[in-house]
Amino acid sequence: MVDAAASRTHPSSQLLANLRHELTQWLPFARMRPDHVEAFCAAASLVYFAPGETVLDPASGKVEALLCVRQGSVGGRKGLAETVGAFEYTAGDLFPVGALLAGRAVTSTYTASDDLFCLRVPAETVQSLLRSSAPFADFLNGRVAHILELSRQAMRAHWAGDALAAQSLETRLSELPARQPLACTPDTPLLEALTDMHRRRVGSVLVLGGAGELLGILTRHDILGRVTLPQRSLQTSISEVMSAPVQGLEEHRTLHDAALLMSRHGIRHVPVLSQGRVVNVVSERDLFRRQQLSLKQLGADVRAAVDPQAWRLQAGRIRQFAHQLLEQGVGPRQLTELISQLNDLLTVQIVAGLAAERGLVLDDPDDGAAWLAFGSEGRGEQTVATDQDNGIVFADPGDAGAVGDDTRRERWRALGEAVNLELAACGYPLCKGGVMAGNSNCCLSVTQWCERITQWIERGEPEDLLHASIYADLRVLSGNTALAQPLQQLWSTHAKEATRFLRLMADNALRFAPPLNWRGALDLRQADGRPGLDLKRQGTAIFVDAARLYTLSHGLSALGTRERLEAVAPMLNVPESESGSWLTAFDFLQMLRLKLQLAPADSPLRPATPAGAADNPNLIDVESLPDIDRRMLKESIRVARGLQQRLSMDFLR
Numbered sequence: 001m002v003d004a005a006a007s008r009t010h011p012s013s014q015l016l017a018n019l020r021h022e023l024t025q026w027l028p029f030a031r032m033r034p035d036h037v038e039a040f041c042a043a044a045s046l047v048y049f050a051p052g053e054t055v056l057d058p059a060s061g062k063v064e065a066l067l068c069v070r071q072g073s074v075g076g077r078k079g080l081a082e083t084v085g086a087f088e089y090t091a092g093d094l095f096p097v098g099a100l101l102a103g104r105a106v107t108s109t110y111t112a113s114d115d116l117f118c119l120r121v122p123a124e125t126v127q128s129l130l131r132s133s134a135p136f137a138d139f140l141n142g143r144v145a146h147i148l149e150l151s152r153q154a155m156r157a158h159w160a161g162d163a164l165a166a167q168s169l170e171t172r173l174s175e176l177p178a179r180q181p182l183a184c185t186p187d188t189p190l191l192e193a194l195t196d197m198h199r200r201r202v203g204s205v206l207v208l209g210g211a212g213e214l215l216g217i218l219t220r221h222d223i224l225g226r227v228t229l230p231q232r233s234l235q236t237s238i239s240e241v242m243s244a245p246v247q248g249l250e251e252h253r254t255l256h257d258a259a260l261l262m263s264r265h266g267i268r269h270v271p272v273l274s275q276g277r278v279v280n281v282v283s284e285r286d287l288f289r290r291q292q293l294s295l296k297q298l299g300a301d302v303r304a305a306v307d308p309q310a311w312r313l314q315a316g317r318i319r320q321f322a323h324q325l326l327e328q329g330v331g332p333r334q335l336t337e338l339i340s341q342l343n344d345l346l347t348v349q350i351v352a353g354l355a356a357e358r359g360l361v362l363d364d365p366d367d368g369a370a371w372l373a374f375g376s377e378g379r380g381e382q383t384v385a386t387d388q389d390n391g392i393v394f395a396d397p398g399d400a401g402a403v404g405d406d407t408r409r410e411r412w413r414a415l416g417e418a419v420n421l422e423l424a425a426c427g428y429p430l431c432k433g434g435v436m437a438g439n440s441n442c443c444l445s446v447t448q449w450c451e452r453i454t455q456w457i458e459r460g461e462p463e464d465l466l467h468a469s470i471y472a473d474l475r476v477l478s479g480n481t482a483l484a485q486p487l488q489q490l491w492s493t494h495a496k497e498a499t500r501f502l503r504l505m506a507d508n509a510l511r512f513a514p515p516l517n518w519r520g521a522l523d524l525r526q527a528d529g530r531p532g533l534d535l536k537r538q539g540t541a542i543f544v545d546a547a548r549l550y551t552l553s554h555g556l557s558a559l560g561t562r563e564r565l566e567a568v569a570p571m572l573n574v575p576e577s578e579s580g581s582w583l584t585a586f587d588f589l590q591m592l593r594l595k596l597q598l599a600p601a602d603s604p605l606r607p608a609t610p611a612g613a614a615d616n617p618n619l620i621d622v623e624s625l626p627d628i629d630r631r632m633l634k635e636s637i638r639v640a641r642g643l644q645q646r647l648s649m650d651f652l653r
Helices: 013-023 034-043 097-102 123-132 134-141 143-160 190-200 218-227 255-265 284-288 295-303 308-327 332-356 375-379 405-425 446-459 462-471 481-497 499-509 538-553 561-571 576-598 625-651
Strands: 045-049 054-056 065-071 075-079 087-089 109-111 116-122 205-209 214-219 271-276 278-282 369-372 390-394 443-445 475-480
Touching: 013 034, 034 116, 034 123, 034 475, 065 538, 075 134, 075 255, 097 109, 123 134, 123 625, 143 284, 190 205, 205 278, 214 284, 218 308, 255 271, 255 284, 255 332, 255 405, 278 375, 284 443, 295 308, 295 332, 308 332, 308 576, 332 369, 332 375, 332 475, 332 576, 369 481, 375 475, 390 405, 390 446, 390 481, 405 443, 405 538, 443 446, 446 481, 446 499, 462 499, 475 481, 481 538, 499 625, 538 561, 538 576, 538 625, 561 576, 576 625
Parallel strands: 390 443
Antiparallel strands: 045 116, 054 109, 065 116, 075 087, 075 109, 205 214, 271 278, 369 390, 369 475
């Protein structure tokens, strides 16, 4: 190591100005006050490391300074492994943050990859800046989460331009402005209740019991059908016309949860509860007052669609709605759940319409069927360009005189094929792997499905399990839900006892390594004939596969990837910092996928497609990303690698 500034006690003012300008191109300096950046520069000395020279290692002792890469790159590795756990820092990166904040030695070995120039700032200066500069402290204390939030802000600005962003759907209901809800007792006359609604200019009145418990609700939209047309006397007690029971949410839930509840149940008002008592009311207007499209209205329009022309129109509106929500900064978890919710509604309408044309009744208790969603739709994580993964389970013959399995399968399979083709016409691509209800191996009786799943779990070959993982993400969309329960129970109870099955599933989960090279930098070699990174196969799929495997091995019934990771983390004794990084990285990769899929066809995010090559909606040109997104992408891929390493230790030792 050579200290290039050791002979100079006080750097010149011109040198400080140049250095300050250089640093403000990077985070966190771009958000710090000029005097705080100048204090960092004034305390810094320039140090040089030759290629291959050790910068820091566990034997170096307690970390005494923070290093900022100015030119070149530094690689690191944990323990003795040359590749596993490798990472890389480039211009603008700060290290070793964790060891410096904890006042300990590093646990990794850092080596200069090429000619490396770093700014070395003493720990005393770093501690002083931590106390005086909030952006500096926030960045060092929560680096990954901070980068993610800055990336979200940059993305929102890119998509929305100068438009005012809507209130985040991640806001907890307890954080909303407090409003005293209009309420009355069950014996209140309609005249009094309606007069109060008119005077307060509100769209609903709650009905509360003697202890303040929620009994019912009457909304402005109920009055026509329940009061006006039946010509009810205005002296009628409100309890006779109120809606009950009422769908409410505890105050720790979010606006996103309220939006989903409104869409799912076709309601416009959601009471907010604190330990069972009403403290607020959220209306549809509160949620989407700045939106041109209303989730509730869009859901109602989808439910009203009864023919192919209407189905295809609503499918386009769903994609338009997704684009609008992304512009407004809605998070990836909320956005994929909303997309899945609306796609569910559309699929249910298509299945019901085409079944009625054929005289089929799905919810027939003796001779019905259930429409199943697998894969990302089963998990409630559909993006805009997700293809179909679905199936049908139909009732077993009840007696010797009943219609046989072959006849049943053919009539349900024909329905499945019709639905698959209509969904494709609506813009949902056919599954390349053939996981669709129109294929005979995805349209089976209860017994046949159970035999197939049992075969996979007990005796399945490795190639079978490449597809079996899709079916483990099973959810019923419509029809006789009881028919699917034996299938779901097999996955949640039988799989956890099958050691061989879990090991093979782990092998499958590890088949695609995170795209990092031996130095820990992003490996952007050819993908599908083009340079780029596949955000699904090389990114989100790593988290999806790991979450599914841990869920199966613990006999849990959770379906969503986030829900699964949150459920298994305590069982694995994983620190919150590590499990939190899983969720942060997965969210970012999902957000980047949505950004890519909603971008125009000529967007620089999309690598050029060679003649004859199939389009991959998840392939991104990393070099076209803003600096903050590239940094977060690299962090997310590193987290994915750590999760795979944990998976390998837990299942393949």
